Amino acid sequence: MKPLRISLSLGAIITLLLFTSCQDTEKESATMLIYGGNIYTVDTTRPTVEAVAVKGNIILFAGSLAEAEQYKSAQTQLLDLEGKTMTPGLIEGHGHFMGLGYNELNLDLSNTTSYQEIVDAVAERVKKAAPGEWITGRGWHQSKWKEMPSELVNGFQTHDLLSAISPDNPVYLGHASGHAGFANAKAMEIAGLLELSKEGISKFEVEGGEVMRDAMGRPTGIFNELAESIITKHIPENTPAKNIEAFEMAVAACHKNGITSFHDAGIGRETIALYQEMKAKDKMKIRLYGMLTSWDKELLNDWYEKGPMIDSDNLMTIRSVKLNCDGALGSRGAWLLESYSDRPGHFGHETLPMDFVEETAINGLQYGFQICAHAIGDRANREVLDRYESAFSKFPQRVNDHRFRIEHAQHLHPDDIPRFAQLGVIPAMQAIHMSSDRPWAIDRLGEQRIKEGAYMWQSLLKSGIPIVNGTDVPVEPLNPIASFYASVTRKTMQGTPDGGYEPGEKMTREQALKSYTLDAAYGAFEENIKGSITIGKLADFTIYDRDLMEVPEKELLHTEVAMTIFDGKIVYTK
Template identity: 40%
Template sequence: MKKILSFLFITLVHFSTYAQSSLIKNINGYTLNDSAQLIHFVAIQFTEDKVDKLFTAKDTLPKQDIRIIDGQGKTLLPGLIDAHGHVLSYGLSLMRVNLNGAQSEQEAVQRAINFKKDNNDSKWLLGQGWNQVLWKNKQYPQAVSLDEYFKNTPVWFKRIDGHLGANAKAMQLAGIDHTSVSPDGGEIIKDANGNPTGVFIDNAMELITNNIPENSAKEMQLALVKSMKALAKFGLTSVHDAGIDTANIEAYKALVAENNMPIRINAMIDINDENLNSLLKQGHFRTPDDKFIINSVKISADGALGSRGAALIKDYSDLPHHKGLMLYNQETLTLLIKTAMDAGFQVNTHAIGDNANKIVLDQYEKYITTEKIKQMRHRIEHAQILRLQDISRFSELGVIASMQATHATSDKNMAQDRLGEERILGAYAWKKLIKAKAIIAGGSDFPVESANPFYGLHASVTRQDHQNQPESGWFPQEAMTIKQAFQTFTLNAAFAAHQENIIGTLGKNKKADFILIDQDIFNIKASELWKTQVLQTWVNGEQVNYL
């Protein structure tokens, strides 16, 4: 009897620990290998969260003891990775007034009115995405446009680049009037009579945002999950969350504990977090399933080009005597970079203007003194406008250029006005960087731009908008091939997070993160890339439920 019970126990243990493999067949599969060669396959086998094997047309497929899924001839790719986004902001944006694409100040105001009708309980009216460059007069909005409709509701609307915009009630709560002085690293825009217009640039934004009630822990978690599911629907299986604070980190950890992380997150600690020293002292963080990791910090060196906050070496071509803004003085920036490097963290610094990029590269060069420090793979986020002589420094220093292709197609209407004919040659210079053997990690900077990675692939290859303009592409000599663009959103983005051994490509023992899409991106017209639809998203061998 004991022998029978023992046998039954062993049998039950065997069946309880047995993990059935899955096979998705009848697919048009593509992946890069670790040497960045493009591989084609027709089936993929995986067990739990790991890939077992890729099958080519010549291979015999297994038929027994395996779950078989028919891919119906669809294209399968490794899950795409966005190397620079803002997950919480995106989640919150899905619950705020969407001003993206508004063609006039009046249209933006009307969207706010419509939103308020359905959200009467909101103490503040928050929104983002407006861009005065799309408007006929190309002028910044005025608070008075909102005051007629929102006399008693404070309004804070961010520009598409994440900067600017308040109404009179919000300024009243912040104590802003004609006597208010712009803070260091920021500007309160005033009219001819010295009255604030409602437009705030860079560090001046805090005068308003400090009065906006903080989200509760539960609200933050709900926004994060909403965001991650929406990102998964676009085909993103991993995102580098560019600059988050302690509360955001704790919200992620709560979701980890609930097993409620739809996609992977590589979080960058915000260098301005009040608990920075404690976070650095704790060292790197990684969950066993690699759904949530922390091994980097985010620093912002300057502002954005659209608001003329990007720090340039010479004056803006369309605004004499103005060079933009560095957000820290040299001494402070040096201290921040050195502190993070000394703590063993990868440093990811936002730099858009050529002066900001030069200064950050100079600082990196000063402190990347050993191979160990170089192997931390420090990054420049955006790397938008570069002196031509600085382009080769990325590869020489082992610095990754974390760039967002859709910034180029969004900025093409104003960038040359801001920079002139010479500096523009070092702007959005993807092909020059690739030729100089720099590694470009692809991203979007959502919600500043759309989180859809196929928009990024399209912009990378065509340097056109969705109306195929300009006809030959904007500075087409800087365009990537489809393979190069695909690499930026897969292998390179994984490398930029020290995760190339588990994600970014598909192969034996890699994570089973992949997507099924409706068209073959390697065999269609480049102009059609942005129209790609994601049919399924799988993370850790499980299909993500978008709802």
């Protein structure tokens, strides 16, 4: 048989070469060239570079400026940093996206420093409210007040002042932690509480929660953990238009703070539908990593059946489940091994049966879902680690690269610290909580528990497990600079104490930046597409007005986000 011969005319060869050449030129032409500042890549093969070339939404090149210029064409957008500093786009590793948006719309009490300030803020809102309209807000924290009211029950204020200024409008104000709430008399009347006797009120007791009462058995207005639902189920649902407004405000807040990706800790059906609508309308200008709420078991079963959703557009991914296993330390809801130092005999709350935690861990292994369990107290952390370990032992063939997480992991028994690395469980810890909570947390836990097991960042990192950082917004403001500062100084936002609290647990600046970028990406199985300035990864960048890796400590908090680049486009400029 004769060999197959392919012949091409000279003209055809020239045409083919020209076509190929044009393709190569087009392929290698950058849409944006960034240079002129400090660029930290969080890539160990090349920690700093002079320039970055971007093609569309992908990093084309990162290296010297001379080499980068070969990707420049007449159509390339040139971005001179003018001495500013650039890092990979920051990733909020644990927050509540719609909570962020609604915090922008509702009454924001995060900066209040006394009960009277809360009363004054509500009084102003009452003036604008329609008769009977609910007034809602969030952000108060009694342990951060500069002065306390004269009447307290279990360390909390009572509703009398709040009820006096809003007799006709029901009021419900969420604690900063999200694990307690404060209602006025009108709200409790709507819930049917005020007409009940002491014995009748007991019908409203909720396992895993507490209706705070005074010495006479009357409700004080404080509802802890699962008892919050007694009031919240009566609050009218948000309208679709308001949901969209809150979503857009959350996106804008992220861009302003240099956040390009967001781990959304606990979403339900309505929120998922909203996100899908926003993506379809090209309004998804943020990369969301959604954790399914475990409060809706039917929702979980539906997703187990269809499996994870890993978005090829890298905008909306759902492959994890959020479990709420205890409360918060501020409301004394964190589940402890030993009782609270400032409330003897009280151990906090187990807000989810541990049998369900193990069942969910097993389902996660079987159906390919990461499990992310909220655990703040040392008992909650131990119980969750035990349930994870039990699930791993039952399905060893499915344990490889599970990346199960514990959200917060704030207070650990020393014996449990090495178990995170041993089991491959990722701690998602919000450094800003240490800064906000540490001054009063010692009252809850006592000195020994604080020093041996609270906010153990360096101990966990040295054990060989990465840390995912964040703010838990709206529990804390979204500002990543504040959390970065807390990570490397272990001080309050006022710069106290000298040397920081338990300074041996500080992160280095490199570790802190990595916890907000590459390690956060790892915590969502996304380290191959984001988290470092590496060729082939997504073109998400955060640009600062000064060098946060070198600026003196006292100037760190003055650092501001100057620009945010998302998907290869500038989406925010200060």
